[in-house]
Amino acid sequence: MVENLDEIFYEINQGYAADFLPFLLPFHTNHLEKMNKLAREVRKFVLEYIIEDRYEALIAEDEPQDYVECLIKEVRYGEDSDFSWNTALFALEDVIGGHCAITNFLVKVLAYLVKEPQIQKKIQEEIDAVTYLGDKKWRGVAISDRNKMPFTEGTIFEAIRMIASAIVPRVSNQDSSVNGYRIKKDTLIFLDNYDLSMSEELWDEPHKFKPDRFIVNGHFVKPNHFLPFGGGRRGCMGYKMVQLVGFGMLTNIMQHFTVLPANFEDYTVPVGSLALPFDTYSFNFVKRGIDIVI
């Protein structure tokens, strides 16, 4: 299931012309069939291993215990008759598929760090200073250490800035307006996060990987114009996971290892997308050999 979702995630992030010009879809028939097959297999897995008999078992009086039960309750007993079981399963699969975004993101961060060893060294110095117990011993990193590690946070956000994509489509579900521009119902709209994150007007040397841009007077500060996860009620559902799991994994890797190139690969990370093929960069993890008391 993980491989299927990874493949789907890679494909939907390619930005084919047919995504915006539906009359081109007939040229993608084989491709679409392949995606449908992968998606059907994911659906089978979800029904078999995650839903099992919970759909039938949940009664109207039950207090939902988790996201799955909230969805089931809404479909079976909710007031919105448009909320179908199919929609609920897509909403669930969107969250389950979040692993693709997180793992791709982490691999991209490591690729940046392989190219910028001085940044890696600064992260390790920050981790070592915060987790030092004395007597040449260190504790593991905790999520609560985040606000004591502005440079590491800055690195994570700098990587998020560099991968921000222009392709986040939305469709207006009613007549509306944005900043004085009239938008009719059913209009396809893109929040161009690539432009927001790479604009020469908003950022100094936007194509350079500079975690320090997020640090003001020793503190991590996110500029107001930086909206990598969108916003409002339809903002990214997984943004906390990206920040927390990203921080937890990156700091633990950096505490234990120095990451070096594995061979003579090109570690240039394409900007403006989170997409990575299943087989991607390889890294060499060299143990740092410091005494960590877990």
Ligand code: HEM
């Ligand atoms: C670096 C990683 C990620 C980035 C840059 C990102 C970015 C975004 C953006 C820009 C949106 C559209 C927000 C809007 O229209 O206002 C979005 C929506 C969404 N994201 Fe993420 N995302 C990331 C990771 C994740 C993860 C890990 C998950 C799931 C665990 C996730 C789940 C979702 C879902 C479900 C939506 C749609 C929300 C809705 O339509 O109500 N994302 N994301």
